[in-house]
Amino acid sequence: MPQQSLQTLARRAQVPDWGQSLPLEDTRGEVAITGIGETAVSGPSGRHPKGMALEAVAAAIADAGLRPEQVDGLMVAAGVADQLSPEDFHEHFGTSQPLWFSTGGGAMVWAATCAHTAALAMRRKEARHIVNVFSVDWASRRAAGTGTPGDWHASEIMKAHFELPFGWYPQPVYFATFARRYMHDYGLTAEQLAALPMTFRRHANTHPAAIMHERELTLERYLTRTPLADPLRMEDCCLISDGAAAWVMSPAEEARDMPHAPITVEGIGHGRVHGAPYISQQRVITSTPQPFSAPWAYAMADTSPSEIDVIAVYDCFSSTALMQIEGLGFCREGEGGEFIQQDRLYYQRHRRLGGIPCNTHGGLLSHSYLLGISHVVELVKQLRGDAVNQVESARLAAYAGFTADEASTLILKRGN
Amino acid sequence: MITPDMDDSLAGPFWRAAANNELRITWCEHCDRAVWYPRADCPQCHGELHWRALSGEATLLSWSEVLGPINPDHAPPYITGLVCPVEAPEVRLVTRIVDCEAAQLQCDMPVRVCFRTLQAGDDQAFIAPAFSL
Numbered sequence: 001m002p003q004q005s006l007q008t009l010a011r012r013a014q015v016p017d018w019g020q021s022l023p024l025e026d027t028r029g030e031v032a033i034t035g036i037g038e039t040a041v042s043g044p045s046g047r048h049p050k051g052m053a054l055e056a057v058a059a060a061i062a063d064a065g066l067r068p069e070q071v072d073g074l075m076v077a078a079g080v081a082d083q084l085s086p087e088d089f090h091e092h093f094g095t096s097q098p099l100w101f102s103t104g105g106g107a108m109v110w111a112a113t114c115a116h117t118a119a120l121a122m123r124r125k126e127a128r129h130i131v132n133v134f135s136v137d138w139a140s141r142r143a144a145g146t147g148t149p150g151d152w153h154a155s156e157i158m159k160a161h162f163e164l165p166f167g168w169y170p171q172p173v174y175f176a177t178f179a180r181r182y183m184h185d186y187g188l189t190a191e192q193l194a195a196l197p198m199t200f201r202r203h204a205n206t207h208p209a210a211i212m213h214e215r216e217l218t219l220e221r222y223l224t225r226t227p228l229a230d231p232l233r234m235e236d237c238c239l240i241s242d243g244a245a246a247w248v249m250s251p252a253e254e255a256r257d258m259p260h261a262p263i264t265v266e267g268i269g270h271g272r273v274h275g276a277p278y279i280s281q282q283r284v285i286t287s288t289p290q291p292f293s294a295p296w297a298y299a300m301a302d303t304s305p306s307e308i309d310v311i312a313v314y315d316c317f318s319s320t321a322l323m324q325i326e327g328l329g330f331c332r333e334g335e336g337g338e339f340i341q342q343d344r345l346y347y348q349r350h351r352r353l354g355g356i357p358c359n360t361h362g363g364l365l366s367h368s369y370l371l372g373i374s375h376v377v378e379l380v381k382q383l384r385g386d387a388v389n390q391v392e393s394a395r396l397a398a399y400a401g402f403t404a405d406e407a408s409t410l411i412l413k414r415g416n
Numbered sequence: 417m418i419t420p421d422m423d424d425s426l427a428g429p430f431w432r433a434a435a436n437n438e439l440r441i442t443w444c445e446h447c448d449r450a451v452w453y454p455r456a457d458c459p460q461c462h463g464e465l466h467w468r469a470l471s472g473e474a475t476l477l478s479w480s481e482v483l484g485p486i487n488p489d490h491a492p493p494y495i496t497g498l499v500c501p502v503e504a505p506e507v508r509l510v511t512r513i514v515d516c517e518a519a520q521l522q523c524d525m526p527v528r529v530c531f532r533t534l535q536a537g538d539d540q541a542f543i544a545p546a547f548s549l
Contacts (some may be wrong), residue, residue, distance in 0.1 A: 234484075
């Protein structure tokens with residue numbers, strides 16, 4: 001398929017009127033993920049984010065069959081403490097090559113959009129082998145009382161003026177408020193919502209690296225828990241974790257000569273609600289911004305939900321995951337509560353059996369809270385055929401990223 | 417420090433009004449519409465914004481009853497949520513819902529402003545526009 005213009009993508013990507021798709025150029029098939037690396041994930045570990053990041057980066061570079069001196073690009077997250085710098089990279093690996101550097105990487109929405117940023121850098125010949133890495137020690141920080149995932153929200157000036165004084169904070173309160181409205185509009189019940197944490201937990205129970213590997217979750221236990229912020233229970237909320245993951249992106253034409261089957265980036269989308277970053281003012285609170293992101297990614301990849309074999313959705317809360325599945329187009333808004341029943345998200349429910357395997361590593365709810373970078377690593381494993389909870393003959397995968405007021409979509413394909 | 421800054425140029429008028437038992441939000445007279453949160457000027461016409469007093473009648477968009485110890489500054493249980501003023505239904509005011517049980521609440525039900533003293537942790541108490549049935 002010839003390259004599509006921005007106008008063509010915009011015309012094909014029809015979106016609602018309470019947000020916008022960001023105009024991402026067509027970079028279909030230009031970039032491949034050629035190496036992945038992860039640290040162990042855990043609760044409070046005392047490990048430093050940079051040390052964990054370097055461990056994940058080293059593993060990803062080795063997995064790609066590269067040497068550290070062959071890496072010439074580094075992408076990290078902005079606004080998260082102690083991410084890796086080029087100097088850290090060189091000091092650790094004893095290298096000195098020029099390193100193209102971007103803070104448009106990491107996890108959350110950037111776990112998808114970094115592939116677009118990387119593709120443009122490769123077009124400009126600024127880098128060939130780019131590592132994206134994300135590392136977090138929020139479990140240790142929370143235990144030490146030195147930081148929480150709510151810190152950014154608390155520091156945002158309008159939230160500080162008009163939301164924190166009323167106790168509409170931290171994030172579980174935001175998404176409980178949204179989930180309550182969703183329940184009102186669409187009749188979602190607690191029993192239906194439980195399908196998400198229970199399915200993700202089942203995936204974790206057969207995934208030895210998942211933090212909740214040993215902990216089973218029954219419907220009875222779920223329903224007897226007192227909500228933290230009604231209607232969200234502890235099991236509806238993400239873990240707080242330490243850990244890191246990384247991957248290497250390379251030009252797709254070079255990926256064919258690298259050790260693993262190339263996993264190419266077919267489509268990328270990035271959407272934002274009007275009024276960002278204040279989701280209190282988001283016009284439709286029964287949705288994430290995913291409807292502004294997924295259509296663009298599908299248009300770029302020239303595909304549709306019916307062709308996707310496995311998905312990973314940013315699941316900071318179960319209700320958010322439900323809305324992300326809807327936003328990806330697997331069912332209409334409001335139909336998610338029915339759609340996710342009957343093990344439809346379980347890894348053995350292949351697309352042709354009427355399911356869509358989702359968060360097969362356990363997600364943020366039961367694997368670890370690495371803010372989505374592990375989701376993409378899991379999809380790469382699925383497409384390589386190396387996943388613990390392997391979806392049968394998975395060839396096309398989608399990641400749904402999220403940062404409250406923004407969403408992103410990454411469509412990956414197993415090449416030959 | 418969670419206590420609102422009464423002297424803040426953007427937010428101070430809201431909290432000073434609340435201390436006088438008034439609910440005010442920023443309004444663009446030229447476009448005749450509410451602009452919320454407050455900003456330096458109207459995003460549409462870049463005209464000056466004024467603080468307009470509202471009736472205090474609103475509808476309940478949604479809420480959550482906080483039951484667990486997730487907010488270090490506000491002890492559970494409490495009900496917080498979003499209400500839409502009748503004069504500007506597109507605006508969401510973050511607020512407290514008071515004088516009721518969560519089981520009495522329904523989305524879209526009418527609510528009315530009432531002014532309550534709130535306190536975050538050991539910070540200085542302040543008067544805030546809460547809503548009740």
